[in-house]
Amino acid sequence: MSSTTVVAPPAPDALRTNQDLDPQRLRAAFGVFPTGVVALAACVDDQPVALAASSFTSVSLDPPLVSISLANTSKTWPDLRRAGHLGVTILAEHHALLCRQLAGPVGQRFTGVDLTISPEGAVTLDEGLARFECTVYDEVGAGDHTLVLLRLHAVHHASDDTDAGHPLVFHRSGFGRLHH
Numbered sequence: 001m002s003s004t005t006v007v008a009p010p011a012p013d014a015l016r017t018n019q020d021l022d023p024q025r026l027r028a029a030f031g032v033f034p035t036g037v038v039a040l041a042a043c044v045d046d047q048p049v050a051l052a053a054s055s056f057t058s059v060s061l062d063p064p065l066v067s068i069s070l071a072n073t074s075k076t077w078p079d080l081r082r083a084g085h086l087g088v089t090i091l092a093e094h095h096a097l098l099c100r101q102l103a104g105p106v107g108q109r110f111t112g113v114d115l116t117i118s119p120e121g122a123v124t125l126d127e128g129l130a131r132f133e134c135t136v137y138d139e140v141g142a143g144d145h146t147l148v149l150l151r152l153h154a155v156h157h158a159s160d161d162t163d164a165g166h167p168l169v170f171h172r173s174g175f176g177r178l179h180h
């Protein structure tokens with residue numbers, strides 16, 4: 001038998017408080033939503049720079065757009081946004097350690113990683129499930145983050161290969177994989 005729970009409207013006072021929306025609780029609530037993870041990377045001043053991001057989302061087919069939400073505290077984004085072209089690589093399920101590496105100390109982010117650098121400076125990881133070359137289309141201030149819209153210029157994707165691999169899944173602050 002089904003049951004219905006009726007939630008009473010919040011008391012007027014409740015509308016004036018954000019006690020249930022403190023960042024730690026929000027982070028935990030957001031974490032129940034599983035995502036993939038990408039590496040956002042480019043050559044800046046002849047050096048590859050990168051960060052890991054789970055906020056990647058496809059946005060539009062025409063024009064081809066994706067988005068990534070980046071913390072305003074990021075020290076790498078101000079460098080990346082200066083690059084002509086940026087690479088986005090969808091990480092595979094065996095990339096959990098690499099993902100931590102891409103979010104860790106800057107000098108070690110590319111240790112042991114095979115890269116491809118496009119003539120325009122987009123950096124992609126050779127073992128990624130899909131790789132995109134992009135330019136910044138727009139940036140929208142969004143609270144303590146900036147929502148970055150990226151326009152795609154090239155896509156590398158083994159679309160016909162069912163053994164191309166499975167994605168790394170980020171869920172509840174940990175890594176998992178898809179179960180079929």
Ligand SMILES: Cc1cc2nc3c(=O)[nH]c(=O)nc-3n(C[C@H](O)[C@H](O)[C@H](O)COP(=O)(O)O)c2cc1C
Nearest residue numbers: 051052053054055069070071074075076077103170
């Ligand atoms: C699984 C995972 C997902 C992440 N997703 C994001 C993200 O979507 N946006 C973001 O700004 N930082 C994200 N980070 C943090 C960045 O990778 C990086 O650690 C952070 O930007 C600090 O480094 P920076 O100061 O060099 O930018 C993520 C880290 C991990 C491990």
